[in-house]
Amino acid sequence: MDHHISDGENADIDWNTDDELEIQNIGPTSCTTLVTRDAQAIISNGENIGPTSCTTSVSMDAQAIISNGEASSSAGSSNSNLVQHFLGMGFSERLVIQAIKENVEGDTESILETLLTHSALDNSPEEHNSCDLSYHQQEQCVNNDELSSDYDESLLEELSESDSWSWSDSETENGDSLLKHEKPISDLISMGFTVEEALSAMERCGPDASIAELTDMIYAAQMAKADTVFFEEEKPKNSCGLTAKQKRKLYALEARKKKKQKGPLTEEEEVIRLPNPMIGYGIPSESSVTPPHRELAAAAIGPPYFYYENVALTPKGVWDTISRFLYDVQPEFVDSKYFCAAARKRGYVHNLPIHNRFPILPLPPRTIHDAIPLTKRWWPEWDTRVKLNCLQTVYASAKLTDRIRKALEKCGDYPSLEVQKYVMDQCRKWNLVWVGKNKVAPLEPDEVEMLLGFPQNHTRGGGISRTDRYKSLGNSFQVDTVAYHLSVLKDLYPNGINVLSLFSGIGGAEVALHRLKIPLKNVVSVEISEANRDIVRSWWEQTRQTGNLVHLSDVRQLDGGQLEEFIKSFGGFDLIVGGSPCNNLTGSNRVSRDGLEGEHSSLFFHYFDILNMVKDIMKVKN
DNA sequence: ACCAAGCAGATACTAAAT
DNA sequence: ATTTAGTATCTGCTTGGT
Incomplete structure (x- = not known):
């Protein structure tokens, strides 16, 4: 569902509103927000280049370079602003430093040009996102980064074939990596690739990459480069000037590198296929059919229970990745046309029991x-x-x-x-x-409300425009479908549950639980859109909830400290529910269908991260 | 190989509201 | 004068059938 991406999304991260008041205790583990207002303005004008509009911080490295005066002849503080400016636009720190160095006399424009050219090939989400991720992954990223750049620099030094792709700004002494990787480099060169291509691919794919993987990467990079060279003038500079397919390819290869997978992209790796008919482990009218027995990996078993949702029809490999991150639980694919009068093909990854489900009554109209x-x-x-x-x-x-x-x-x-x-x-x-x-x-919007299983006028009034109403509804759960899956919680928690609801949107999960008559004790709801939060809050009041509703605005700002507080105060979460943004996954998007590493859809990794943190904290507690 | 169908969309623009 | 709401037009990948 439910993370409301709209034109106004960036405006929701508004430095002048009371939004921030809703967030308490931003602990030391959360990223320091150093995005300048300038950078923010550029992002909200839709001119942002990087895959995320992540809040970001300047590392010691960058600070050191600035204060040493290496980067430029001008004053350190203005350079610091410059670095932050470009980091705020989503470029990696390494690229920014490099670009500033290359444009010692240059103005902001020429630095941006350099960044655009480089980032087309060096578009590594791992770097862009590093501050976007919570501390677990951040650690991992930093390590990877160090490894790859060490190794890269040593090669470049030895081969002294440096062009704009070399990062010779720090010393290195790692001699034996050359011996280890001379062979693939010379193999690639003998295959007709240039030294830069070989080096760049080696850097991206990691030290142990196979020749097949390296050539795969080089072809992807060539496609990307050709695109930027030939179409730079005609095409608007949309996310580094790459087509969605090219970006996806690069992202996929990056993701593989991150997970240290070997070998070329093969068909067998992407094994998840959509079932036909798309009825998951069963639907109400066929309740006589007993669902199969399923074994969950130990790591997957709750508490807490988790329930993750997204569109079924994604680019290849996306569900494999989601499933791999969520403890190898296989997604349950269900089309809501078996629950209501509208189709809605979705995948649900969850560790809930699958027996003895029941639908909410009355059953909605099916035609x-x-x-x-x-x-x-x-x-x-x-x-x-x-x-x-x-x-x-x-x-x-x-x-x-x-x-x-x-x-x-x-x-x-x-x-x-x-x-x-x-x-x-x-x-x-x-x-x-x-x-x-x-x-x-x-x-009409109220017909959509009804079809999705929401109460009439759920999204009506209170300052929301008709367009935004459609948008919020279109990004939501189908309540009857989700309720059927969540119904098994009713016997497990007769006294009510504590819910962590990420990307809550207009509260599909909350409405489903309420209609199942499962008391909501404490709900921590994270939703970026203020309009959506208003909708959930007024629903909460209208339905006379006796529990506690805590609203936060951004999953990226939810850290371990806050989670610990919540868990301490009410004894743990029973359910972590949410559907992260699908707009880089869905077929409706012809412009930026970049896959799971896309600007918005990469927030999935926050769902995983937060789930992991909650599991860790609750493990310690018990 | 081909075609048909479907998809929680993006963007540039105008009109209206502030 | 600037922001917001509504409108029109743009686009491609995937699957399943022949």
């Missing part, structure tokens, strides 16, 4: 006609749809429905097969329903 009965009268018999397609965040324009009306009016009572096909294609694409003679219309 379009039952869900929106007024459309029945105008529904032509050649429109054979029974279910709506996936409810999305965007809806058809008036102009489109007007074109459809005009096309139909020209035909009289019996439209030709061509017109029928045109109308049907558009209706399926935009989820249109019949509201009059020859008149189709997009769903």
Whole structure:
């Protein structure tokens, strides 16, 4: 669900509002926020280049270079600002320092140019994200970084083939790595690759990479380079000028490197396939079918229970990665068309029991006609749809429905097969329903609320615009589906549960638990959109909840210290639920479908991180 | 090889509100 | 004058069928 990504998202991280007041105890483990207002302004103008708009800090390294006056002839403090400026834009520290050095006399513009050129090839999310991650991963990243750069520098020194790709700014003495890696380098060169290509690939793939992996990386880099060279002028500078496919390729290779996997990308590695029919471990109407027995790895078993959700149709390999991170639990893929009148293909990774589930009652209408009965009268018999397609965040324009009306009016009572096909294609694409003679219309927000299982007017009023209402709803859970899975908690926690809800959105999980009549004792809800937090808060009040609701705004600022406080104060979380942003995964996105390492979808790693921290803290406690 | 169908979207723009 | 809401148009990868 539910992490609300909108044009206003960055505005939500607003330094002047009261938002920050909602966050208490930002402990020492959280990243120091050093993004300047300048950098923030650039990010909110949509001109940010890096894969994340992460808050970031300047390391000792950078500080040292600045104070030594190595980087530039100008004063240290202004350089420090400059470094922070570019770090805030998401470039890695190493690149920033390098670029500033290369542009000793240069202005901000030329430094940015250098960064753009370099980052197209050196677009390593591990570096961009390093401060985005909590301390566990941060540690890991720092180590990796040190390893790879040591090794890289030694090679460059020896081969003295330095161009803009060399980072010769610090001394190194690691001689034997050369011997160890001479062979692949010379192999690659004899294969016709340039020295820089070989070195760059070696750096990215790590010291033990196979030739196949290295060539894979070089081809990816060549694609990237070709793209930036030839299309720099025509294309808007959108995330380093790479196409989504190229970025994904680079990201995937980076991710593999991070996990120290060997060998070329093979088909067998991506084994998760979508089931047909997509009914997971079962749906209410087939409750007679007993679900299979499933064994969870020891690390996966609760407490706490966890429930993670995202779109089913992702780029290849994404669910394999998600599953690998979440203790190798296989995702349960379910299409909500088996629960309501609209399709919603989603994957759920959870460690909940899968027997003795029950649906919330009354069962929602399962067909379009039952869900929106007024459309029945105008529904032509050649429109054979029974279910709506996936409810999305965007809806058809008036102009489109007007074109459809005009096309139909020209035909009289019996439209030709061509017109029928045109109308049907558009209706399926935009989820249109019949509201009059020859008149189709997009769903109203309250119809979407109903289809998704929310109470009527859940998202209405209180300052939210119609557009944002569609957006918030489109990013949400289907309540009946999720409730069916969570229903097993009712017997386990008759006195209520403590929930950590990440990317809460408009509170799909909370509504599901409430409708299951599982008392909500303490809910810590993390949601970036203020409008969504308002919606959940007013739902909380309207439903006269007796428990405690704590709202935070950003998963990136939730640290171990805060979690420890929460766990101490109410004795641990029973359920950690959430669906991280899908917009870099879903097929609807043709612009930045970058995969799990994309700007927004990489927040998945925070779900994993936070789950891990909670598990650790609760382990110590017991 | 091909085609059809589907997808929690992004962006540039205008109109309206502040 | 600037921000926000609404509108129109843009786009590609994947799967499953033939």
